[in-house]
Structures are given as C-alpha cells and as structure tokens.
Amino acid sequence: MCVPTTCTICGKTTWSGCGAHIDEVRAGVPADQWCGGHSEPASAKRWWQRG
Numbered sequence: 001m002c003v004p005t006t007c008t009i010c011g012k013t014t015w016s017g018c019g020a021h022i023d024e025v026r027a028g029v030p031a032d033q034w035c036g037g038h039s040e041p042a043s044a045k046r047w048w049q050r051g
Contacts, residue, residue: 004028007035 002017
C-alpha cells in the first residue's frame with residue numbers, strides 16, 4: 001500500500017510504498033502540492049568512491 005510522505009528536497013507531498021496505489025495517494029493532494037520528482041544531485045552519487 002502506498003502512503004503520502006514529504007519530499008526531503010522540496011517539501012511537497014510525494015509517495016512511499018509499492019507504487020501500485022500512487023493514484024489513490026495523488027487523489028487527496030492538490031496538484032500544486034505534489035512533488036514532480038528531482039534528478040539526483042551529482043554530489044550525492046557514490047560519495048564513497050575515490051577519484
């Protein structure tokens with residue numbers, strides 16, 4: 001089951017869970033408050049790798 005959660009980047013609502021119930025989560029959230037997703041910042045990629 002999917003549940004609403006807060007995006008750690010923009011603070012808008014996103015989802016957490018299996019992915020099969022995203023439409024149900026989105027139905028209760030105004031469109032302007034839904035997180036559209038973000039690209040992964042380059043600095044967060046493989047921070048443990050040397051180079």
